[in-house]
Amino acid sequence: MAQELEFSQDDPQLKIFLRQSRIFKDICEDDLSTIISFIKKYEYEEGEVVFSQGGLDATIYIVATGRCAIEKSGRCINILNAGDIFGEVSMLGQQPHLATARALKSTTLYFLPADLLIEENISAQSLVKIYKELGSLVTSYIRGEDALYQEIDVLMIQDGGCSPGYNSVTSFVVQFLEHYQRSAFVAATGFKSLVEGGGASNLRCLIYNEKLYKQLEHIPGVIHAPVLREERGARFRCERYEGFRLLENQQKAAKNILQHKTRVIVGIGGNGTLEGLKALSKLLPRDLQMFFLPATIDSDIYGTECIGQHAGVEMGAEKVRCYMADARTHKRCYIIEMMGARGGHHALHSCLGAGAHLAVLPGFKYDIKKITDALKDRDYTVIVVAEGYKRDQRKSNNISGSAAEFFYQELLEEGLQTKQRVICEEFSRDIRGASPNNMDITLAQRLARNLTNLILQGKTYLMPAVLSGKEYALHLDEIQTDNSVSEELVVLANRLGDPGCITTNDETVN
Template structure:
């Protein structure tokens, strides 16, 4: 294997640049040329590739987003589009591909392998919703961003004696809400993986009020529903002044944490190692702090589940 390519696909996540850097520099260490594919699968189909030097990936480990850009690609969802992508890889004499992204990106990576092209996936998404890995690149940075925002919101909630509902991202997974809520002492955390009773939440608010606490924070994962609607219902039932904040895409940006930089570096280097070993159709995973490669099929057969022990602990500690 003399030439490999790397692309980022799907939603951006802090740490993607650190992973790109690791792929390029690990490749160079082993005497392999690494080409960057710009704008994900769209760029792959269009042949938008560039040989990346060591200098090209200098000074990016601390930057959020992705220097290779990212884009959705409807054409790649077709067999004809995927064949065009493989033709471009062959045309540029690429021997293997590293795809950094989430679940949809991995589905595409697996289909490239089915067409005979060796592909390795690196999980990069703030949602932490990829089965088969304890953590995804970008998750730690996202929850720290959310924590910082909630700390600021709590100051205002305290000053005005209000209940604040904060809606966070995560798609269909509740990991961001769960981890950030526990870390920030939220009074209630709503995640799609656990049923919630609005009356129970109201009772907790009343209990807090009775013991003299005049402000509360309720975290809602976007997979549960609209934070605005939930906030309106709470206000209607309690009569308490309630405000809603939807954090939105601020959660995707920012300089990656040390954890994400190290995780991305380990995963990017492992992806190169797997390709050099002749492996394909695999996803890089971290399990019990060990970085390994697991088959896409095995990962796809699993179902992502948050640590519900953390959910129970958050309830205990927020009495």
């Protein structure tokens, strides 16, 4: 229960304190003395409510010591420290409070009653100045931008390539966090936004609860999270931000994160996002919790299923089926480049699912002579080549063009002769824009739930993972980003007839 405290109205420090406030800084000395004669001082215990949302109380409150939270529907939307003013909306409009005020720790407040602000008490000149500043405060409150982004609870960062399910897992993280009265924000355009600064121009506030969203939707950057559940693409990422490799930019991002008093950081993406997250962690205090969620079509995060891999393979296999039908009809040989910068998971499984004739992947050796012999008498063929096939060799020799074209050139140099018309197709990026399928949406829910549990347990520097149906977590330093594929599956994908087409692998294949 709040207790009234006695204080000296003649204390010179009180006048100094009040003049630091924007509403009293320019009024005359006599009027300030009159104002002090109306003031009362109260003490609140930690957790005690000052006023409740919907309550009627025409009073201005000034924080003397301690901290207060302003809450809407149980969610903190602002933190007030010594010298901050609140209650001005009800004071001016004589209307119910739009939010709840609660002491975050032992707090003392100055009360200024509404009957103070009449001309019989203080001069008209001072009243004009006070009401002008109160109006400015109300406008600021209604806009809410500065207050909402003042302190960040959980901040999500998405960067690099897009995969189906980025938006899904973002939505589920918000849903699970809100269940435990935690709040979620996301960088508008990945690491780039963190380098540029904070606030509504570079951050977004995500709200799952519909009632709370309707109360805050007028504030710039507030987004209703449920609509993201099955949305295509990745709304809050940018093309991989190469500038984040610079230490100078990493330091800017770390500074902005600390200025917002961020408690938790969650990176969402593939190997590029993971590396950026780990670099950032070296510049942040250890008590700032840090996590990673794997979202990548090519499943290049070893030790877990990755959000996007299921929808990616489903769509990739369907595209291959279309090429298979056209190849049969027109007696063609299609050499198709597909995703697979490292392990080639997407290219391999798209090939297997659609019944294409060969998967050409990074890390494996192929007998080009035997492949040309196998193609000689075929009526139609579809070969899937992962984009990372012999990437280092192509780069070192300044060879441009797609991996499909490079593999075709290898066949020609080995003397390819075939009655089929050979057509090379470059990597089709529309796979990235696929809708997340049920498997990826389910995976997103599982990873989001596990993430929330780890946050609540006070854990840090972990990646929630799902593998063979089991849920666990990996330390970020244990994560490999060169996810290999099964040699047995690569052999299974060879339908050219000669098992010798694939001779051995260049690297260790798990």
